[in-house]
Amino acid sequence: xxxxxxxxxxxxxxxxxxxxxxxxxxxxxxxxxxxxxxxxxxxxxxxxxxxxxxxxxxxxxxxxxxxxxxxxxxxxxxxxxxxxxxxxxxxxxxxxxxxxxxxxxxxxxxxxxxxxxxxxxxxxxxxxxxxxxxxxxxxxxxxxxxxxxxxxxxxxxxxxxxxxxxxxxxxxxxxxxxxxxxxxxxxxxxxxxxxxxxxxxxxxxxxxxxxxxxxxxxxxxxxxxxxxxxxxxxxxxxxxxxxxxxxxxxxxxxxxxxxxxxxxxxxxxxxxxxxxxxxxxxxxxxxxxxxxxxxxxx
Amino acid sequence: xxxxxxxxxxxxxxxxxxxxxxxxxxxxxxxxxxxxxxxxxxxxxxxxxxxxxxxxxxxxxxxxxxxxxxxxxxxxxxxxxxxxxxxxxxxxxxxxxxxxxxxxxxxxxxxxxxxxxxxxxxxxxxxxxxxxxxxx
Numbered sequence: 001x002x003x004x005x006x007x008x009x010x011x012x013x014x015x016x017x018x019x020x021x022x023x024x025x026x027x028x029x030x031x032x033x034x035x036x037x038x039x040x041x042x043x044x045x046x047x048x049x050x051x052x053x054x055x056x057x058x059x060x061x062x063x064x065x066x067x068x069x070x071x072x073x074x075x076x077x078x079x080x081x082x083x084x085x086x087x088x089x090x091x092x093x094x095x096x097x098x099x100x101x102x103x104x105x106x107x108x109x110x111x112x113x114x115x116x117x118x119x120x121x122x123x124x125x126x127x128x129x130x131x132x133x134x135x136x137x138x139x140x141x142x143x144x145x146x147x148x149x150x151x152x153x154x155x156x157x158x159x160x161x162x163x164x165x166x167x168x169x170x171x172x173x174x175x176x177x178x179x180x181x182x183x184x185x186x187x188x189x190x191x192x193x194x195x196x197x198x199x200x201x202x203x204x205x206x207x208x209x210x211x212x213x214x215x216x217x218x219x220x221x222x223x224x225x226x227x228x229x230x231x232x233x234x235x236x237x238x239x240x241x242x243x244x245x246x247x248x249x250x251x252x253x254x255x256x257x258x259x260x261x262x263x264x265x266x267x268x269x270x271x272x273x274x275x276x277x278x279x280x281x282x283x284x285x286x287x288x289x290x291x292x293x294x295x296x297x298x
Numbered sequence: 299x300x301x302x303x304x305x306x307x308x309x310x311x312x313x314x315x316x317x318x319x320x321x322x323x324x325x326x327x328x329x330x331x332x333x334x335x336x337x338x339x340x341x342x343x344x345x346x347x348x349x350x351x352x353x354x355x356x357x358x359x360x361x362x363x364x365x366x367x368x369x370x371x372x373x374x375x376x377x378x379x380x381x382x383x384x385x386x387x388x389x390x391x392x393x394x395x396x397x398x399x400x401x402x403x404x405x406x407x408x409x410x411x412x413x414x415x416x417x418x419x420x421x422x423x424x425x426x427x428x429x430x431x432x433x434x
Contacts, residue, residue, distance in 0.1 A: 038311075045310045049377055052368050056341050151310055151379065159410075218342035219328055227343035228366050231377075238310075 004281065007274040011267055018263040024092065025256035032249035038149075039242045049235050053228060067196050067229045071171050077113040082161060082170040084193070084237070085119060086177040086244040087126030089145055093252035096178065096186075097125045103188040104176055108134075118170065120161070122146050122241075149245050154238035162230055165194045177240040178247040186247045191240065193233060303335040304373040305351060307360070309381040314360070321352040322374060324367055333369055340369040344378065346420045348428050359384055361428035363421045380421075384433035387425045396422035 071079075087100050104119075104126075111117055119138045121127040123146040130138045142160075144153055164170045173194040179187050217224045305319035322333040325347030331340075346363040365378030399419035407415065 041311050044313050045308050045377065048306070048308050048375060052366075052375055052377060056368060216338065216340050218326055218331070218340055223327065224341055224343050224366065231364075231366065231379075235310075 004277045011270050014263050014266050021256045021259040028249045028252040035246045046235050046239050070195050079171045080116045082118045082173045084175045085121045085126050087123035088248045089124045094255040096251035099188045149241035155234045157237050158234040175240050177244040179243050180247050301335040307376045309378050314381040319351045323350045336371050337369050346424045359432040361425050384429045387429040392422045392425040
């Protein structure tokens with residue numbers, strides 16, 4: 001029979017942990033609500049952005065654009081690839097981080113030349129993971145949190161990768177993040193950010209290309225594109241950040257809910273044990289008292 | 299009444315305006331551009347600046363920071379980083395932002411930081427200008 005005091009202490013410590021998991025559950029659910037709202041607020045912008053860029057591209061006759069340049073002259077093993085990986089700032093969110101990290105590892109394992117891969121990791125968990133394993137490929141100056149994504153942060157990241165792309169330091173840029181398919185299904189995804197692909201922008205829902213007159217660009221197509229493409233990259237990055245943040249909160253909520261439930265179950269089981277032990281102790285005491293009394297009366 | 303066209307102004311955080319409009323004036327890179335119904339298709343980028351559009355014969359104003367506009371004969375779409383009505387602008391905050399940016403410009407900075415600070419300063423000055431002009 002377990003010691004009564006031991007059981008009591010154990011119940012006490014589980015109760016403490018229960019408080020923490022419960023608080024984290026509540027926090028992540030309120031953060032999720034906020035993140036969802038910001039996702040909803042920005043959605044019209046991104047749909048419109050995509051649509052507009054789409055139609056602008058249809059109106060531009062020349063596709064020989066710098067940002068569309070696939071640099072086919074560079075051999076596969078010499079291509080410098082950059083990966084923006086979005087992870088969480090802390091653990092305690094089920095397999096969320098693990099999935100992203102495993103996906104990234106798989107992606108890297110498929111590369112012919114690892115020295116040309118550069119990792120831009122957002123979030124503490126991923127950064128620490130990759131710094132221990134692939135110190136050379138992690139950009140140590142890329143320090144961004146994934147909490148409360150802001151457009152400003154997305155802009156800084158977009159500027160950074162675009163300038164690296166322009167300087168030839170990177171030939172391809174990918175974005176690895178978790179996408180929320182619906183509130184229960186999450187999927188780790190890879191998205192190509194640069195160079196842009198035409199089909200990237202998709203077609204009209206009915207598959208027809210809108211035939212519209214050619215638009216003119218003020219002051220010149222190059223200047224306009226130079227302004228719009230970073231805008232678009234920023235939009236894509238921001239969208240991914242918000243999606244990933246939503247997923248993180250969602251997985252933390254699920255994980256903490258499970259933890260709270262299992263803590264409650266443990267308390268239930270332990271209090272049963274505790275009551276039994278207590279009852280056994282009382283019974284034993286009574287037996288002892290009765291035995292003692294009997295021996296005296298005899 | 300002048301012929302109207304459909305105008306959508308969409309900021310990153312909300313739909314700023316969606317509806318009919320008779321006349322639109324935006325600040326493009328090289329100056330003001332006026333747009334009315336039946337304008338030729340044009341795409342241009344918008345730096346930080348002022349925006350005005352006429353609805354039911356009345357001018358409405360807004361401060362806009364960074365974006366672009368796509369003009370079609372019957373509709374126009376503005377996509378902006380940020381768009382605010384004059385009365386929404388927090389003058390105190392804009393003033394603080396301006397001072398902060400001016401302070402930072404006095405420091406030695408990298409070229410990138412310098413551009414960012416300059417952009418921040420532009421935004422703050424534009425906010426103050428628009429709110430001073432149209433909101434008393």
